[in-house]
Amino acid sequence: MDPFLLTALGLLGLLAVLDLFVGVSNDAVNFLNSAVGSRTAPFRIVLTVAAAGVLLGATFSSGMMEVARSGVLMPEKFTFNDVMVVFCAVMVADVLLLNLFNALGLPTSTTVSIIFELLGATATLAFWKIWQAGEPLADIGAYVNSGKALSMIMAILVSVAVAFVAGLVVQFLLRLVFSFRYEKAYRYLGGLFGGIAMTSLFYFLIMKGAKGASFMTPERLAFLKDNSDLILWSCFIGFTVVFQALITFFNTNVLRYVILAGTFSLAFAFAGNDLVNFVGVPLAALDSWHIFSAAPGADPAVFTMEGLREPFAASTGWLVASGLVMVVTLYCSKKAHRVIRTSVNLSSSTRGGREQFGSSLPARVLVRASLNANTLIRQFLPESVLEGIGSRYKKKTLQPGERELPFDEIRACVNLVVAAALIASATSLKLPLSTTYVTFMVAMGSSLADGAWDRESAVYRISGVLTVISGWFMTALSAATLCAVVTLLFQTFGMGLMIAGMVVALVVIIKTNFLTKEKEKSIEEDEGIAGGDVETIRTLLKEAIPVERARTIELLADSIDAFLVADAQKLTDCRDAAVDLLEEVSVARGNYYRMALYQGTKADRDARNFYYRSYSAMKDLAHGLRDQVSVTENYVKNSHSAMTGLMAENLKQISAELNRLKADFTTERAQALLTLLDKAQSDYLVQSNAESVSLRKSELYLGKILYTRELVTRYQMVSFLEARLNFQA
Structure with missing residues (x-):
């Protein structure tokens, strides 16, 4: 076996581990910010619950691994050497790019990153092969799986609007039902709300996501499908009765259980959908090596990779190992804590505090347009309706020593349940949805519906949203461009430069993430002073x-x-x-x-x-x-x-x-x-x-x-x- 090839595979494995570290540092905000913002439990408990969700969810991501294998490139048009160039270039570009965004403290989309890196690398190598063969440029469609790539990109774009509207509508309806002073309504409706939330989580994660699990057999899947109604009604009735009994007889706050269950579920959905972003490419490279090794005497410059289209089930051992790396990252990454603060600040209801982003002209235009629209709408609605809605948004009076939370438990439940449901649905369709897009936009929609964007903060919040979204789209452009350049260099200078590039990426990541000491504030550190006694x-x-x-x-x-x-x-x-x-x-x-x-x-x-x-x-x-x-x-x-x-x-x-x-x-x-x-x-x-x-x-x-x-x-x-x-x- 070529020692250079074995070295490249080993470096890919190391890059996969570091990519998990860098990627989870970026995406931990997706499933931690709601529990942290509502302070439903100590941060260590929230981390432990999320870690359990990540570890179990990793085993449900097997079906998503096909994205890296044949979701963008047409494997039958590329040789073994070609796919190794693509996979190595993608990993080098991905690790460096995500590390840069983490250093800036901005949430970005690892899904957008990996998809556009695959597109950039595949298209560059395809143009190279077309130019070498003297074929027309119109043949590019034979090399790039444009249909699948377009469907993934459209799913990401559509998810932005769907997530924002879903968070806005669900939060508005629940606030009308419960209000900010929800203690009274909670006594009678808390069990029903908890039952619906828990059943929704169970349905989308288990019933919809089970077919992507590495350990699920056809018989188990058939059982879930044949008995879905019975299972769901049993869950709904059971949770509703148990929660209502806890509320009535023991005065238990079941919303905390819903939030922790939502945190587990969103971490579960994140691992199931996003693990491909971190280890999909290295596993595809490893599988390519197995396919090539099964053909003794084959020329790597000629042997094509049709085998990557064959049905594939990732090893449960590899998935669990990846989950363990993600769990360690949750506990150890300081950069993850910084990104969490960014998202919590943007969706916070706290008035008069320091805003993380400045104002911008587009934000001012949107705020002014919204104020004019609000004035127009109020002219058509009866005064009684406006007063009724306003009464539901009156906040309770804080007691001495009591702190105003970034957002309350009702909104935390909405953020978690709605986001987990959307992500799990996409996972069941084998679409690599951006968990960052979904969770961030659900949080923004729910905070808007909750009145968190008042006239004192709206322009800064919108500027923050526009800044973060711009960062996501900049990710697409920079990912495709960077990976195209790296692919061209690797294709031109061969295996030696590929190994050197991966070593450089390893050195950069290790230096910036492990050898740089940086003072970080605790995620639970509060900038306020309780009651000011x-x-x-x-x-x-x-x-x-x-x-x-x-x-x-x-x-x-x-x-x-x-x-x-x-x-x-x-x-x-x-x-x-x-x-x-x-x-x-x-x-x-x-x-x-x-x-x-x-x-x-x-x-x-x-x-x-x-x-x-x-x-x-x-x-x-x-x-x-x-x-x-x-x-x-x-x-x-x-x-x-x-x-x-x-x-x-x-x-x-x-x-x-x-x-x-x-x-x-x-x-x-x-x-x-x-x-x-x-x-x-x-x-x-x-x-x-x-x-x-x-x-x-x-x-x-x-x-x-x-x-x-x-x-x-x-x-x-x-x-x-x-x-x-x-x-x-």
């Missing part, structure tokens, strides 16, 4: 003020030092750090608006005012620091003249005094620095009279003096506010 605020300010003060002073001193030696790179680093500081302080100050939702005592309200004033001062300083460092950075990068004489010497002394103040912020130290600043300003007048000092240099120098003075006085005020708060018992 006086003790919590006192403790927070005591811990936060010294840290923020030290960071601000240190960045200012470092930027002055970098400016004096014209270190542009150090100034760029300082500017980036100042931007991060401003972002963090802005988020912390935004917690005040959450505190305002709670009544509390007069002492609590006074403490919140201290909190707001302290963080407003620190935010203004962080904003000024960012501007100061940016101006200094541009000054150095534009190669303007350096500071000299008294001005340079004073800046050195200011930097040194800042470092002393950072270590010991006392009244004496602060006064010493203010005195030095007075001297520095007087010395400017002396130097400017003795020599010509440019306006740009003068403004930079005086700006640093002014900002440093403001920093000292503002933090003295913050210390005074903190002292007053501590004195107030």
